[in-house]
Amino acid sequence: MIRIVKKSLRRLRRQEDGTATLEFAIMFPMFVFMLLSGVEIGMINFRHSLLERGLDMAVRDLRIGPTFAPSHGDLKESVCTYAGFIPDCMTNLKLEMLPVDMRNYSAMPGDTDCTDKAEEVSPVRNFRAGGANTTMVLRACVKFDPVFPLSGLGKDLATQDGGQAAMIATTAYVQEPR
Numbered sequence: 001m002i003r004i005v006k007k008s009l010r011r012l013r014r015q016e017d018g019t020a021t022l023e024f025a026i027m028f029p030m031f032v033f034m035l036l037s038g039v040e041i042g043m044i045n046f047r048h049s050l051l052e053r054g055l056d057m058a059v060r061d062l063r064i065g066p067t068f069a070p071s072h073g074d075l076k077e078s079v080c081t082y083a084g085f086i087p088d089c090m091t092n093l094k095l096e097m098l099p100v101d102m103r104n105y106s107a108m109p110g111d112t113d114c115t116d117k118a119e120e121v122s123p124v125r126n127f128r129a130g131g132a133n134t135t136m137v138l139r140a141c142v143k144f145d146p147v148f149p150l151s152g153l154g155k156d157l158a159t160q161d162g163g164q165a166a167m168i169a170t171t172a173y174v175q176e177p178r
Contacts, residue, residue, distance in 0.1 A: 032151075033151070033152055034152075035152075036148045036151050036152030036153070036154070037152035037153040039147060039148065039152075040146060040147050040148055040152050040153040040154045040157075041153055043147050044153075044167070046085070047085065047086060047142075047144060047167060048167050048169070050083045050084055050085050050086060051079075051083055051086060051140060051142055051167060051169045052169045052171075053082060053083065054078075054079045054080065054081070054082035054083025054084070054086075054140075055079055055082075055083075055138065055140050055169050055171050056171060057078075057082035058075060058078040058079045058082055059138060059171050059173045061078060062075070062173060063173055063174075072095060075095060075097075075138075076090065076093055076095055077090070079093060079095070079140060080093060086142055086144070087144065087145075089142070092114070092142050092143045092144070093140060093141070093142050094114050094140070094141045094142075095138065095139070095140055096108065096138070096139045096140075096141075097136055097137070097138045097139075098136070098137055099134045099135065099136055100134075100135045100136065100137050100172070101135075102135055108137055108139060108170075114141040114142065114143045114160070114164075114166045133174065134174070135172060135173075135174050136172065136173055136174070137170065137171075137172045138170070138171050138172070138173070139168065139169070139170045140168070140169045140170075141166055141167070141168045142166070142167045142168075143160065143162075143164040143165070143166050143167075144164060144165060144166075144167060145163070145164055145165075146159075146163075146165060149163060
Protein backbone atom coordinates (compact mmCIF):
# COMPACT_ATOMS: atom_id res chain seq x y z
CA MET A 1 0.00 0.00 0.00
CA ILE A 2 2.81 2.40 0.90
CA ARG A 3 4.54 1.54 -2.36
CA ILE A 4 1.40 2.45 -4.35
CA VAL A 5 1.05 5.81 -2.55
CA LYS A 6 4.76 6.61 -3.10
CA LYS A 7 4.48 5.69 -6.77
CA SER A 8 1.40 7.88 -7.32
CA LEU A 9 2.97 10.84 -5.44
CA ARG A 10 6.16 10.50 -7.52
CA ARG A 11 4.09 10.48 -10.74
CA LEU A 12 2.07 13.51 -9.54
CA ARG A 13 5.26 15.40 -8.70
CA ARG A 14 6.66 14.89 -12.23
CA GLN A 15 3.53 16.15 -13.99
CA GLU A 16 3.51 19.79 -15.09
CA ASP A 17 -0.14 20.10 -16.12
CA GLY A 18 -1.81 23.24 -14.80
CA THR A 19 1.31 25.28 -14.05
CA ALA A 20 0.36 27.98 -16.58
CA THR A 21 -3.11 28.18 -15.08
CA LEU A 22 -1.66 28.71 -11.63
CA GLU A 23 0.61 31.53 -12.84
CA PHE A 24 -2.29 33.09 -14.70
CA ALA A 25 -4.55 32.94 -11.63
CA ILE A 26 -1.88 34.67 -9.53
CA MET A 27 -0.71 37.30 -12.03
CA PHE A 28 -3.92 38.23 -13.90
CA PRO A 29 -5.53 40.29 -11.09
CA MET A 30 -2.32 42.30 -10.69
CA PHE A 31 -2.17 43.04 -14.43
CA VAL A 32 -5.84 44.09 -14.49
CA PHE A 33 -5.26 46.34 -11.47
CA MET A 34 -2.26 47.95 -13.19
CA LEU A 35 -4.19 48.38 -16.45
CA LEU A 36 -7.19 50.01 -14.78
CA SER A 37 -4.97 52.23 -12.64
CA GLY A 38 -3.00 53.27 -15.72
CA VAL A 39 -6.16 54.27 -17.58
CA GLU A 40 -7.44 56.15 -14.52
CA ILE A 41 -4.22 58.11 -13.93
CA GLY A 42 -4.01 58.85 -17.65
CA MET A 43 -7.51 60.37 -17.64
CA ILE A 44 -6.77 62.34 -14.47
CA ASN A 45 -3.56 63.74 -15.98
CA PHE A 46 -5.33 64.52 -19.25
CA ARG A 47 -8.18 66.37 -17.56
CA HIS A 48 -5.87 68.19 -15.15
CA SER A 49 -3.61 69.38 -17.96
CA LEU A 50 -6.67 70.63 -19.85
CA LEU A 51 -7.89 72.44 -16.74
CA GLU A 52 -4.46 74.04 -16.29
CA ARG A 53 -4.38 75.02 -19.97
CA GLY A 54 -7.90 76.44 -19.86
CA LEU A 55 -7.09 78.48 -16.77
CA ASP A 56 -3.80 79.76 -18.23
CA MET A 57 -5.40 80.71 -21.55
CA ALA A 58 -8.26 82.53 -19.80
CA VAL A 59 -5.77 84.42 -17.62
CA ARG A 60 -3.73 85.26 -20.71
CA ASP A 61 -6.85 86.82 -22.21
CA LEU A 62 -7.30 88.82 -19.00
CA ARG A 63 -3.74 90.13 -19.09
CA ILE A 64 -3.71 91.25 -22.70
CA GLY A 65 -7.42 91.69 -23.29
CA PRO A 66 -10.17 93.95 -22.03
CA THR A 67 -9.79 97.05 -19.93
CA PHE A 68 -12.62 96.12 -17.57
CA ALA A 69 -12.68 93.70 -14.65
CA PRO A 70 -14.00 90.30 -15.71
CA SER A 71 -17.26 88.94 -14.40
CA HIS A 72 -17.41 85.53 -12.79
CA GLY A 73 -19.58 84.09 -15.56
CA ASP A 74 -17.38 85.40 -18.37
CA LEU A 75 -14.21 84.03 -16.82
CA LYS A 76 -15.84 80.69 -16.07
CA GLU A 77 -17.08 80.42 -19.64
CA SER A 78 -13.64 81.29 -20.95
CA VAL A 79 -11.93 78.61 -18.81
CA CYS A 80 -14.46 75.99 -19.91
CA THR A 81 -14.11 76.94 -23.57
CA TYR A 82 -10.33 76.64 -23.48
CA ALA A 83 -10.33 73.48 -21.34
CA GLY A 84 -12.52 71.60 -23.78
CA PHE A 85 -12.75 68.02 -22.46
CA ILE A 86 -13.97 68.57 -18.91
CA PRO A 87 -17.41 66.97 -18.66
CA ASP A 88 -20.20 69.40 -17.71
CA CYS A 89 -17.63 72.10 -17.05
CA MET A 90 -20.00 75.03 -16.47
CA THR A 91 -21.79 73.11 -13.72
CA ASN A 92 -18.74 71.50 -12.09
CA LEU A 93 -16.27 74.39 -12.19
CA LYS A 94 -15.77 76.65 -9.18
CA LEU A 95 -13.59 79.76 -9.49
CA GLU A 96 -12.07 81.69 -6.64
CA MET A 97 -10.12 84.90 -7.25
CA LEU A 98 -8.48 87.10 -4.63
CA PRO A 99 -6.10 90.06 -4.74
CA VAL A 100 -2.77 89.40 -3.05
CA ASP A 101 -0.58 91.90 -1.23
CA MET A 102 2.97 90.89 -2.18
CA ARG A 103 4.48 92.75 0.78
CA ASN A 104 2.25 90.98 3.29
CA TYR A 105 1.50 87.68 1.57
CA SER A 106 -1.10 85.35 2.97
CA ALA A 107 -2.03 82.19 1.10
CA MET A 108 -5.53 81.38 -0.05
CA PRO A 109 -7.56 79.32 2.40
CA GLY A 110 -6.77 75.63 2.16
CA ASP A 111 -10.35 74.45 2.09
CA THR A 112 -11.63 74.38 -1.46
CA ASP A 113 -15.34 73.90 -1.98
CA CYS A 114 -16.16 72.50 -5.37
CA THR A 115 -19.66 72.37 -6.75
CA ASP A 116 -21.72 69.22 -6.66
CA LYS A 117 -23.62 67.91 -9.67
CA ALA A 118 -26.75 67.49 -7.57
CA GLU A 119 -26.83 71.15 -6.56
CA GLU A 120 -27.07 74.42 -8.40
CA VAL A 121 -23.84 76.34 -8.73
CA SER A 122 -23.33 77.97 -5.35
CA PRO A 123 -22.83 81.72 -5.12
CA VAL A 124 -19.38 83.03 -5.79
CA ARG A 125 -17.17 82.33 -2.82
CA ASN A 126 -14.53 84.99 -3.32
CA PHE A 127 -14.29 86.73 -6.64
CA ARG A 128 -12.89 90.23 -6.27
CA ALA A 129 -11.39 91.83 -9.31
CA GLY A 130 -8.44 94.01 -8.41
CA GLY A 131 -7.26 97.34 -9.72
CA ALA A 132 -4.23 98.19 -11.83
CA ASN A 133 -0.91 96.59 -10.82
CA THR A 134 -2.68 94.19 -8.46
CA THR A 135 -1.45 90.62 -8.16
CA MET A 136 -4.40 88.27 -8.41
CA VAL A 137 -4.54 84.58 -7.47
CA LEU A 138 -7.12 82.50 -9.29
CA ARG A 139 -8.03 78.97 -8.20
CA ALA A 140 -10.24 76.62 -10.19
CA CYS A 141 -11.76 73.47 -8.75
CA VAL A 142 -13.58 70.82 -10.77
CA LYS A 143 -15.33 67.70 -9.54
CA PHE A 144 -15.19 64.62 -11.76
CA ASP A 145 -16.33 61.02 -11.75
CA PRO A 146 -13.52 58.43 -11.81
CA VAL A 147 -13.48 56.24 -14.94
CA PHE A 148 -13.33 53.03 -12.88
CA PRO A 149 -14.73 54.01 -9.47
CA LEU A 150 -14.81 50.47 -8.06
CA SER A 151 -11.36 49.20 -9.02
CA GLY A 152 -7.75 50.23 -9.47
CA LEU A 153 -6.79 53.78 -8.64
CA GLY A 154 -10.39 55.01 -8.96
CA LYS A 155 -11.28 53.12 -5.79
CA ASP A 156 -8.47 54.81 -3.85
CA LEU A 157 -9.15 58.40 -4.92
CA ALA A 158 -10.26 60.76 -2.18
CA THR A 159 -13.87 61.39 -3.08
CA GLN A 160 -16.37 63.86 -1.74
CA ASP A 161 -20.15 63.73 -1.65
CA GLY A 162 -21.61 61.73 -4.50
CA GLY A 163 -18.42 59.74 -5.16
CA GLN A 164 -16.73 62.53 -7.10
CA ALA A 165 -13.08 63.47 -6.82
CA ALA A 166 -11.82 67.07 -6.95
CA MET A 167 -9.15 68.50 -9.20
CA ILE A 168 -7.60 71.91 -8.41
CA ALA A 169 -5.54 74.30 -10.53
CA THR A 170 -4.11 77.61 -9.34
CA THR A 171 -2.53 80.50 -11.19
CA ALA A 172 -1.53 84.08 -10.52
CA TYR A 173 -1.29 87.17 -12.70
CA VAL A 174 -0.83 90.92 -12.44
CA GLN A 175 -3.48 93.23 -13.80
CA GLU A 176 -1.59 95.71 -15.91
CA PRO A 177 -2.51 99.39 -15.82
CA ARG A 178 -4.56 100.57 -18.80
